[in-house]
Amino acid sequence: MSQNLVNAMADLEETALVKEVKALQAQGTPALEIIQKLQEGMNIVGKRYEEKEYYLSELIMSAEIFKEAATLLGGDLSAADSHSHGTFVMGTIYGDIHDIGKNIVTTVMSCNGFKVIDLGVDVATADYLKAIQEHKPQVVGISCLLTTAFDGMKECISAIEAAGLRKDLKILIGGGPCDQTTADYVGADAYCKTAQDAVEYSKKLLGIQ
Amino acid sequence: MKSNQELYQERLNRMTQAVTLGRPDRVPVMAWIDAWAATYRKGSMAKLSQSALYSNKLILETAKDFPQLDMIEVGAALPRAVAAATLSTVKVAGKELPEGSLWQVEELDHLQEADYDRILKIGWKAYKKEYYKKVLGWGGYDTFKLILGGIIAGRRCKKAGFPELSGAFPNIPLDPLAGGRGMAKFMTDLYRMPDKLKEVMDIMVIDIIEENKGIIKQAKPFSAFLGVARGSSNFLSPKLWNKFVWPYVVQIVNAMVESGTFVNLHFDGEWNRDIERFKELPKGKCIWASDSVTSVYKLKEVLGDHMCIKGDVPPALLALGKPEDVYSYCSKLIKDIGPTGFILAPGCTTPYNTKVENFKAMIAAATGQ
Numbered sequence: 261m262s263q264n265l266v267n268a269m270a271d272l273e274e275t276a277l278v279k280e281v282k283a284l285q286a287q288g289t290p291a292l293e294i295i296q297k298l299q300e301g302m303n304i305v306g307k308r309y310e311e312k313e314y315y316l317s318e319l320i321m322s323a324e325i326f327k328e329a330a331t332l333l334g335g336d337l338s339a340a341d342s343h344s345h346g347t348f349v350m351g352t353i354y355g356d357i358h359d360i361g362k363n364i365v366t367t368v369m370s371c372n373g374f375k376v377i378d379l380g381v382d383v384a385t386a387d388y389l390k391a392i393q394e395h396k397p398q399v400v401g402i403s404c405l406l407t408t409a410f411d412g413m414k415e416c417i418s419a420i421e422a423a424g425l426r427k428d429l430k431i432l433i434g435g436g437p438c439d440q441t442t443a444d445y446v447g448a449d450a451y452c453k454t455a456q457d458a459v460e461y462s463k464k465l466l467g468i469q
Numbered sequence: 470m471k472s473n474q475e476l477y478q479e480r481l482n483r484m485t486q487a488v489t490l491g492r493p494d495r496v497p498v499m500a501w502i503d504a505w506a507a508t509y510r511k512g513s514m515a516k517l518s519q520s521a522l523y524s525n526k527l528i529l530e531t532a533k534d535f536p537q538l539d540m541i542e543v544g545a546a547l548p549r550a551v552a553a554a555t556l557s558t559v560k561v562a563g564k565e566l567p568e569g570s571l572w573q574v575e576e577l578d579h580l581q582e583a584d585y586d587r588i589l590k591i592g593w594k595a596y597k598k599e600y601y602k603k604v605l606g607w608g609g610y611d612t613f614k615l616i617l618g619g620i621i622a623g624r625r626c627k628k629a630g631f632p633e634l635s636g637a638f639p640n641i642p643l644d645p646l647a648g649g650r651g652m653a654k655f656m657t658d659l660y661r662m663p664d665k666l667k668e669v670m671d672i673m674v675i676d677i678i679e680e681n682k683g684i685i686k687q688a689k690p691f692s693a694f695l696g697v698a699r700g701s702s703n704f705l706s707p708k709l710w711n712k713f714v715w716p717y718v719v720q721i722v723n724a725m726v727e728s729g730t731f732v733n734l735h736f737d738g739e740w741n742r743d744i745e746r747f748k749e750l751p752k753g754k755c756i757w758a759s760d761s762v763t764s765v766y767k768l769k770e771v772l773g774d775h776m777c778i779k780g781d782v783p784p785a786l787l788a789l790g791k792p793e794d795v796y797s798y799c800s801k802l803i804k805d806i807g808p809t810g811f812i813l814a815p816g817c818t819t820p821y822n823t824k825v826e827n828f829k830a831m832i833a834a835a836t837g838q
């Protein structure tokens with residue numbers, strides 16, 4: 261029963277989840293269908309997090325279990341690529357190394373069916389430009405937890421614009437000290453308070469239910 | 470003109486009154502100045518990040534321009550020591566980074582699962598020594614040099630009339646383990662091998678307490694700095710927090726207080742869920758230092774009669790706000806959280822792009838000048 265899988269994911273029951281994935285595989289269930297069940301479980305995790313039943317510890321654990329299951333399915337999250345809603349390029353701006361929040365955003369986005377290109381931390385403007393040219397994302401995310409790196413975001417966004425790459429994409433920013441004023445200051449399209457905001461914004465942008 | 474020694478005593482008294490929940494003549498104001506000293510003094514970030522004594526020189530030059538400051542958090546900027554305490558490596562200006570850059574703590578997984586067994590076998594003190602040698606390339610001499618730099622910096626602060634807030638730096642076991650292992654791996658370890666981690670932490674805390682008791686006996690600091698970066702209430706569910714964070718906070722605080730020092734609870738991030746618990750700590754002995762994310766109003770309401778609160782001028786306000794806004798934020802804090810049991814200060818460190826007028830506005834709110 262694949263409802264077991266959804267529950268195992270939502271309740272972070274690692275052993276049960278691995279067992280269930282293997283059983284479904286043995287029955288010949290398509291990988292994509294299994295991934296969709298896992299995503300359903302992840303949505304419950306997300307909801308429990310918003311409701312403060314879960315905390316960062318549970319979000320991170322859920323991401324690890326999800327990755328583990330995806331590996332079992334023969335590959336990483338890109339198993340769902342052919343089916344992805346769109347592409348999301350994300351990194352932490354140069355000068356800044358905080359990545360706990362960024363990793364949550366990338367995980368939540370990939371669990372929601374986006375193809376995610378994670379550029380890591382301390383990412384230079386040139387690397388954003390290169391990734392945008394190469395992957396043609398619809399959404400770019402920049403994470404920043406240091407007020408001292410706000411000017412870096414501003415410079416990066418201007419450079420994306422100057423390179424003529426701004427037309428077909430939206431730029432989101434987020435991270436502890438950011439707010440709408442920061443988004444206005446650096447010239448981003450939107451400020452997101454949580455990872456879930458990024459999902460909702462991107463889905464709305466791309467007309468996905 | 471008061472002598473530096475008189476000023477030192479006056480500042481110390483004001484801070485002591487605040488911490489012991491007495492009545493200081495005014496709300497004390499202080500700051501943790503590290504990278505900002507390089508900006509303010511137009512000094513070299515590369516040298517500041519690498520030399521304890523150079524950083525101490527810039528910090529004291531900065532402090533002297535703001536003589537109403539009652540304390541500075543620490544007399545030197547020691548990014549390498551701070552990173553090493555949590556088993557992290559750090560990139561600094563002039564080495565891995567260009568001059569002018571702020572240091573960057575690296576998130577790597579130097580610590581493997583087998584290391585937990587190693588700690589159990591040889592103890593934390595010996596393990597740390599091994600780790601420093603292997604991962605950081607540090608020998609005993611490097612550690613000694615850092616400690617010596619800190620001691621000399623402390624003496625120079627005293628001579629200049631500025632007391633240091635903290636002079637011993639214990640950690641709860643969670644922070645070095647999570648720093649050395651990497652956050653994601655560590656969190657999954659908490660799920661996959663909770664009993665082993667508990668055992669490791671119980672071993673670690675013995676050495677942590679012993680080492681810091683020794684330091685306190687020698688150096689007699691105003692307070693021990695207990696910083697928790699990865700154990701806040703929004704990081705861990707209550708079940709994990711009650712097992713892996715709180716028992717060690719209690720043990721360490723009690724041991725430090727017994728050794729005769731105050732404890733500076735440097736708790737960045739969001740702790741709202743668990744504020745009630747802090748009533749379990751000894752009264753009038755701790756400083757709850759908030760970076761502005763935990764609700765300072767809730768802290769006052771719950772802990773106002775129990776411990777002193779420090780903070781919580783937000784970094785973004787100091788860096789980007791207008792002096793009027795800083796002044797009114799700080800005046801409101803003094804009115805609502807003071808006049809007793811409160812120390813006005815930036816949330817965490819003074820950001821390196823703090824505007825000078827904003828720093829002045831913060832001080833003016835406390836001194837009324």
Ligand code: B12
Pocket residue numbers: 316355356357358359360361362364365400401402403404405406407408432433434435436437452453454455456457458548551571572573574576652698699737738739760762784785816817818820821
């Ligand atoms: C953990 C932590 C660290 C860890 C980082 C570990 C890691 N690998 O990330 C360590 C200890 C290494 C560290 C180092 C430093 N830190 Co630090 N750190 C923190 C702390 C306590 C928590 C940050 C965190 O992980 N929060 C939890 C995550 C989940 O939240 P989040 O990142 O905000 O992400 C959520 C949302 O914002 C959103 N989101 C985030 N990004 C994005 C992006 C997009 C596009 C979207 C859509 C959404 C989104 O989604 C996430 C989930 O909902 C904060 C305190 C605070 N108040 O935030 C300080 C803090 C960020 N650090 C700070 C500082 C100053 C530093 C140091 C310079 C410290 C020093 N003085 O030595 C260094 C070096 C930093 C550097 N050069 O980059 C300051 C920044 C102040 C400022 N000037 O702005 C803070 C605010 C503490 C303080 N009050 O002073 N830090």
